[in-house]
Amino acid sequence: MLYGRAAEEGQLRSLLRRAAEGASGALVVHGEAGIGKTALLEHLAAEATGASSDGARGRAAGAAGANGRAPARVLRTTGIEAETELPFAALHQLLRPALDRLGLLPAPQAEALRAAFGLAAPTGQDRFLTGLGVLTLLSEYAGESPLLCLVDDAQWVDRASLDALAFAARRLDSEGVVMVFAVREPVPLGLPELRLDALDREAVAALLAEHAGPDLPPHVRERVAAEARGNPLALIELPRALSEEQRTGLLGPLPAAPADATPASRVTAAFGARLGLLPEPTGAALLVAAADDIGDLGVVLTAAGVSAAALEPAETAGLIRLDGTALTFRHPLVRAAAYRGATLARRIAAHLALAEALTGAEHADRRAWHRAAASTGPDEAVARELDAAAERAGGRQGSASASAAHERAAQLSPDPADRRRRLVAAAQAAADAGQFQRVAVLLRRGGEDDDGAAGNAELARVRAALELNEGSAARAVEVLLATGDAGPTILTEAFHAARSAGDPGLLERIRARVAAAPADHPATLGALAAVYGGEPVAAERFGAVARDAGTLFSERFLAADAVHTLAEYGTARELAELLLAHCRSHGLLGWQATCLHLLAETHLARGELRPAARAAEEGLTIAGYAGLDHRACYLRATLATCAAVEGDEPRCRELAGAALDHAREHDLGTAAVQARRALALADLGAGDAAAALAHLDAADRYPDGPPVLHALVLPELVEAAARAGTARPGAAERLGRWAEQCGSPAALAVAARCRALTADDESAEEEFLAAAAHGERAGGGLELARTQLLHGEWLRRRRRRSDARRVLRQALEAFEKAGARPWAERARAELRGTGEVIDATSATGVPLGRLTPQEREVVRLAAAGRSNREIAAQLFLSPRTVGHHLYRAFPKLGVASRDQLAAALAG
DSSP: OOSSOHHHHHHHHHHHHHHHTTOOEEEEEEOSTTSSHHHHHHHHHHHHHTOOOSSHHHHHHHHHHHTTOOOOEEEEEEOOGGGTTSTTHHHHHHHGGGGGGGGGSOHHHHHHHHHHTTSSOOOOOOHHHHHHHHHHHHHHHHTTSOEEEEEESGGGSOHHHHHHHHHHHHTOOSSOEEEEEEESSOOOOSSOEEEOOOOOHHHHHHHHHHHTOTTSOHHHHHHHHHHHTTOHHHHHHHHHTOOHHHHHTTTOSOOOOOTTOOHHHHHHHHHHHHHTTSOHHHHHHHHHHHHHOSOBHHHHHHHHTOOGGGGHHHHHTTSEEEETTEEEESSHHHHHHHHHTSOHHHHHHHHHHHHHHOOSGGGHHHHHHHHHHHOOSOOHHHHHHHHHHHHHHHHTTOHHHHHHHHHHHHHTOSSHHHHHHHHHHHHHHHHHTTOHHHHHHHHHHHHTTOGGGGGOHHHHHHHHHHHHHHSOHHHHHHHHHTTSOOOHHHHHHHHHHHHHHTOHHHHHHHHHHHHHSGGGSOHHHHHHHHHTTTOOOOHHHHHHHHHOTTSOHHHHHHHHHHHHHTTOHHHHHHHHHHHHHHHHHHTOHHHHHHHHHHHHHHHHHTTOHHHHHHHHHHHHHHHHHHTOHHHHHHHHHHHHHHHHHHTOHHHHHHHHHHHHHHHHHTTOHHHHHHHHHHHHHHHHHTTOHHHHHHHHHHHOOOTTSOGGGTTTTHHHHHHHHHHTTOOOTTHHHHHHHHHHHHOOHHHHHHHHHHHHHHSOHHHHHHHHHHHHHHHHHTTOSHHHHHHHHHHHHHHHHTTOHHHHHHHHHHHHHHHHHHTOHHHHHHHHHHHHHTTOOOOSSOOTTHHHHTSOHHHHHHHHHHHTTOOHHHHHHHHTOOHHHHHHHHHHHHHHHTOSSGGGHHHHHHO
16 A cells, blocks of 8 residues: 555556557656655556556456456566666566567567667667667557556666667557656656655654554654655664664664765665674675676575575565565665675675676676676776677667776776777767767866877867767867868868858868868868869769768768759759668668758758658657757758748747757857748748848858858848848859859759849849749759749739739749748739739648648658558657557548548648
């Protein structure tokens, strides 16, 4: 029975009821040690499986029966301090009963999970695929019955497991799965939270009455209650720690505790006192068990050199539980008391004994960590074992575990150079895991013992990554250039950072480095230097590099980005998709978000708003998952641009504002330009040219710099100035220079359009017609429609209504097809101005407009012939949730099956 937790029980019970109805949910329960988190989870499990006797099982069973679902099943895992650095240890414990269903998963997901659990060779798959595999496996294991997943002591769950579980928990929807995490301190999992506070006086009295007995004198009872501070475990254990004299009150009140003592520390001391009464062999075995805490009874007995009989006194005292071959401590504080109460020499001996007992390749990681725990000084042999553990962890997407192993190896390194190398490797792995606060600490330690560390290229690369994410893009460039290493890797990454900063001065410095020793650098760097120097460069030159699988990936990406910069958007899209596929198959999570941003921008440049938004949304999710704040900034700016063109002004301003704030703080000049362009497009769509011009003037920070830097905003700058009745001398001319440099139809089209806006009547129409011709060659899309709209407005003002109607109809059709509502409304208004009768609303997209965004994406893919599993893999959902979305979407669209979807959407 739980005391004082009625509200919390009700909240958890509601999750079970909803699961019986097919809905899913997740919750993080947090509170101090001993506050009752485990008891609450035990109570929930009892209700779910029918072990509870208080009637709640009847309610849950009734709900399950009414919905045709079987009683709930329970999967459990508990974080173990000794396994914190072993990737996927907790996840494997949770999913072990469900592993026979791996064959039901899509092959890439099953392969990723097998690799994570050491059941197959590492494949380099990204962490998203592992998390998606967890989500699908839970959905399959639930079947038609509710499934309860309990993750206790989540503060000790290894990072790889916690990431995968949180990924799945955030995407639970209609699987009938409930996932509950119990943790001491709140962790940012992006899930609803429930805090357990101290029990109230009534509950304290009831709990003491049950566990302290009726013979405890009032003044002793009051002192115990005061010491426990409403902590249930303390209320249970402190009375047990009293001597007979203390219980009767013959020795007066309890001795005063330190002012800073917590209930957990008092309970730990109480457990320590009880452990001290056990026989020596029992205490020795418990110390070994506490040092490992895996619960393998055979390993504990072997390492301690005792028989199972030695554990009987501890089992009788209720300090441990024995279940077959498993040993578990009654509470983590019992383990803490057993371990911390021993001398250093005895703890070292326990770890060494465990390392000897853990034989076989499957225990290599645990063996390495035990030897590290037993080391009291530098030990290169153990450091190498930890290096190997780090490599194995990295191969299974366990970057956080790899970082910890490299860090401990650095601590054991006799040689300062090895120590620095391992700290840098730890920092790099921490960056891969998105742990940038750890990166900062590790880098400081990596450079503190060597005056030459500032010239270390690897150290500089990690420092630059930290600066780019949490500091300043400009400082990231400075860090890279300060190494004295003008090699291709450093300069390639310097180009990345300088592009983010958007500062022509920094780009010029890199160009000078490349020019100083051209023979030592790949041709790509020379071509990039030419692009940012305003020289013509054929996009095909970069395309070949981007497609070359043997080239450094950062160089391949820069080449693909250069193709986009040169306005060859179709080719850039193909290259972005190629590089994205490489990232997905090789576990390059950070690069995956970067490639998704490029893909979104290529779609956006071609006027493909929905694909652009999908790519950007996925990229933003990955950036958040990987801790890449700088990439998230860019992706928000892209999404803001999509929202502006679609006419969702509130969403545009929210996303652009967040991106602009981050960009200002971190010197991400290019992201700031993109965010300001989004705000300007929203203003242009709303007819406020003056407001748009203010944003664009602020974005055009370096008018004397290479036009390629601001080519993105120059078309809007020219249009906003023209609509506001003013001028921006030189903007159209700069855009023309960029178009000549590129030579692509898309670039030539916008340059001609801008010349038309600034030309006199005699040459304006010629430029409009040239812009339209170039736009047709570029593939049409929104940019051609914008040219047609501006041309139509120009024609109508000159009373050429028949000519105006022709181009305005074409513009309206393109805007409606793309979903660009503000521009469609402008075209519609212009058409009315020519005397054409036109409906006030557009029929385009109405069927999809009835659906939620998630339903819309599911329906779109289903209409294209994708299966539920394929849709689930693409949208990071479970197949059951996909089916649920389709079930809700069919009535809204007036269809009875997925075979009718394509026709419904086309109509």
